[in-house]
Amino acid sequence: MDCIFCKIAGGEIPSNKVYEDDSVLAFYDLVPQGPVHILIIPKTHIASAAEISADNSAVVAHIFEVAAGIAKEQQLDNGYRIVTNIGEDGGQSVKHLHFHLIGGRQMAWPPG
Ligand code: DGP
Numbered sequence: 001m002d003c004i005f006c007k008i009a010g011g012e013i014p015s016n017k018v019y020e021d022d023s024v025l026a027f028y029d030l031v032p033q034g035p036v037h038i039l040i041i042p043k044t045h046i047a048s049a050a051e052i053s054a055d056n057s058a059v060v061a062h063i064f065e066v067a068a069g070i071a072k073e074q075q076l077d078n079g080y081r082i083v084t085n086i087g088e089d090g091g092q093s094v095k096h097l098h099f100h101l102i103g104g105r106q107m108a109w110p111p112g
Contacts, residue, residue: 008025009043010043015027024043024063024066037102039099048095049097067099067101084100
């Protein structure tokens with residue numbers, strides 16, 4: 001499968017890693033939308049949050065544990081945003097589940 005985030009997870013394509021364990025990788029986004037912009041992905045291929053099921057949801061819970069730890073390390077004590085884009089209307093460009101952890105600035109709502 002020609003998936004750029006699978007290649008990053010497998011080490012085929014380099015990334016600026018923030019955290020890694022057996023099931024999860026976190027790395028800096030190439031196009032940061034804030035002073036801190038980190039992507040957190042499952043190493044196994046899940047196309048998007050629309051594909052989360054009882055069979056694979058454990059890694060998603062783990063991702064949120066990892067995210068909380070990263071946010072503390074990054075000293076995002078004033079808050080931050082975690083977002084996942086789904087499909088065309090959601091603005092998803094990479095079809096491998098990823099959570100954007102963005103912080104270090106005031107976020108707008110509603111999102112554009
Ligand atoms: P989304 O639009 O939600 O699918 O977000 C995809 C994000 O992935 C986007 O913010 C840019 C980032 N991105 C795409 N290719 C690469 C890459 O090769 N390396 C890194 N670090 N980030 C990438």
